[in-house]
Amino acid sequence: MNVEHFRSSQYHQSTWSGGKTTELFLFPLEANYQRRVFDYRISSATIEEQYSMFTVLPGYNRLLMPLEGSVTLTNSEQTVRLETFDVGEFNGELSTTSVGKCVDFNLIYKKSMQGEMKRVQTHNSLYSVEKDCYLYCVEQCTVKIKHATYFLKQSDSLALTGITERTAIELLPKDDVVKLIYVSCN
Numbered sequence: 001m002n003v004e005h006f007r008s009s010q011y012h013q014s015t016w017s018g019g020k021t022t023e024l025f026l027f028p029l030e031a032n033y034q035r036r037v038f039d040y041r042i043s044s045a046t047i048e049e050q051y052s053m054f055t056v057l058p059g060y061n062r063l064l065m066p067l068e069g070s071v072t073l074t075n076s077e078q079t080v081r082l083e084t085f086d087v088g089e090f091n092g093e094l095s096t097t098s099v100g101k102c103v104d105f106n107l108i109y110k111k112s113m114q115g116e117m118k119r120v121q122t123h124n125s126l127y128s129v130e131k132d133c134y135l136y137c138v139e140q141c142t143v144k145i146k147h148a149t150y151f152l153k154q155s156d157s158l159a160l161t162g163i164t165e166r167t168a169i170e171l172l173p174k175d176d177v178v179k180l181i182y183v184s185c186n
Contacts, residue, residue, distance in 0.1 A: 001145075001146070001160060001161070001162045001163050001164070001167060002159075002160070002161045002162050003145060003148065003150070003158055003159070003160055004158065004159045004161070005150055005152075005156065005157075005158055006024070006025070006156065006157045006158070006159065007153070007156050008153070008154075008155040008156060011023060011024055011155075016045065016055065017049075017052055017053060017055075018045075018046075018047045018048060018049045018052030018053070018054075018098065019045060019046035019047050019048035019049065019052070020045065020046050020048075021043050021044070021045040021046075022043060022044045022045070023041065023042075023043050024042045024043055024044060024134075024136065024157055025041070025042040025134055025157070025159060026038055026040075026041050026042075027039050027040050027041075027185075036057065036058075036059075039109065039110055039113065039185070040107060040108060040109035040110065040113065040115065040185040041106075041107070041108045041109075042105075042106065042107055042134055042136070042183055043105075043106045043108075044067065044103065044104065044105050044106070044136075044155075045103070045104050045106060046101075046102075046103050046104075047069075047071060047098055047100065047101055047102050047103075047104060048101060049101070050099065050100065050101060051097065051098070051099055052097065052098050053095065053096070053097055053098075054073075054096040054097070054098065056092065056093065056094070056095060056096075057092030057093070057108060058092065058093045059092070059093070059110060059111055060092035060093075060108050060109060060110060060111065061089065061090070061091060061092055061108075061109055061110075061111055061115060062089065062090050062091075062092050062106060062107065062108050062109075063087055063088070063089050063106065063107040063109075063115050063116075063117045064082065064087070064088050064089075064090070064104050064105070064106050065082070065085060065086065065087045065088075065104060065105045065106075065117055065119075065181065066082050066083065066084050066085070066086065066102040066103070066104050066105075067084065067085075067102070067103045067104060067105050067138060067181075068084060068102055068103040069084065069100065069101055069102030069103065070082060070083045070084065070100050070102060071098045071099065071100040071101075071102045071104065072098065072099045072100055073088055073090060073096055073097070073098055074096065074097050074098075074099070075090060075091070075094040075095060075096040075097070076094055076095075077090070077091060077094060078090065085119045085178055087117050087118065089115075092108060105117070105136065105181055107183050107185060109185045113185055113186060114185070114186060115183075115184070115185045116182070116183065116184045116185070117181065117182070117183050118181070118182050119138075119178045119180075119181060119182075120135070120171065120178065120179060120180040120181070120182050121176055121177065121178050121179065126168055126169070126170055126171075127168075127169045127170075127171060127182075128166050128167060128168050128169065129160065129163060129166070129167050129169060129182075129184075130163065130165075130166050130167075131163055131184055131186060132159075132160060132161045132162070132163050132184065132186065133159075133160050133163075133182060133183060133184040134157060134158070134159050134160070134182075134183040134184070135157060135158045135160070135169075135180045135181070135182060135183075136155075136157045136180060136181040136183065137152035137153065137154055137155060137156045137157060137179065137180055138154065138178055138179060138180060138181060139154060139177055139178070139179050140152065140153050140154055141171055141172060141173070141179040141180065142171070142172040142173075143158065143169060143170070143171060143172075143180075144169070144170040144171075144172070145158075145160070145167065145168075145169050145170075146167070146168075152180075
């Protein structure tokens with residue numbers, strides 16, 4: 001198993017119609033988001049306008065989770081209000097609008113793949129993973145994986161690849177605060 005530690009200074013930031021977006025992880029390594037040649041993309045964005053339009057992405061599904069604030073997403077299939085740490089899924093092909101200002105966390109993935117996103121709280125300090133995943137730090141914490149310890153600051157992340165067996169992850173400190181966002185895509 002390989003663990004790669006990313007710090008916020010390594011991320012690429014750009015502007016979109018509703019605010020700023022920070023690309024955290026793009027797969028595979030030779031992928032290109034602008035040309036829409038990628039399997040999946042993990043990002044965080046600010047929605048700074050009360051009303052905005054999401055980029056239409058044919059061939060992709062999206063998972064979105066507000067990290068701060070709330071947002072209502074509307075397209076021809078659904079209207080859903082998402083509060084902090086709720087996860088909403090929508091078809092990237094559809095014209096989707098948002099109402100509300102927030103900081104969000106996104107997974108965009110090919111329709112041929114399965115995506116998963118959830119919050120991880122540390123009151124249950126042991127957490128296990130069975131497949132390659134990405135852990136994004138919402139609040140400073142310590143993560144122990146096998147015999148290695150990672151001190152994560154807010155916005156740092158870990159990419160865990162080459163997982164072939166159930167792997168235990170210990171999170172510290174132990175409290176009821178959401179510390180990490182777990183993302184998996186395969």
